[in-house]
Amino acid sequence: KLGERYSMNIIADINSGCEGWIDWNLCLDEEGGPNHVGNTCVAPVICNTEKGEILYQPSFWHLGHFSRYIRPGARRLLCSSTRDAL
Numbered sequence: 001k002l003g004e005r006y007s008m009n010i011i012a013d014i015n016s017g018c019e020g021w022i023d024w025n026l027c028l029d030e031e032g033g034p035n036h037v038g039n040t041c042v043a044p045v046i047c048n049t050e051k052g053e054i055l056y057q058p059s060f061w062h063l064g065h066f067s068r069y070i071r072p073g074a075r076r077l078l079c080s081s082t083r084d085a086l
Helices: 002-015 058-069
Strands: 027-029 045-048 053-056
Touching: 002 058
Parallel strands: 027 045
Antiparallel strands: 045 053
């Protein structure tokens, strides 16, 4: 569900007219940090510093669909369907 919510947020931003999208916390440690306010967050990539592992979360794969298929200069088409209608 987290990956799906991530995608829905990106789609909502695109439908609101944004021209770019950046995830402030693209990669965090296993504690969900560090970040600018000192709390814990989720991220598309979690780096397990104790084991030296990289864990790709569902939101990473969702983000990959946007970066692979939306190319520079692409144009947005308005779509009024919602997830509930699918």
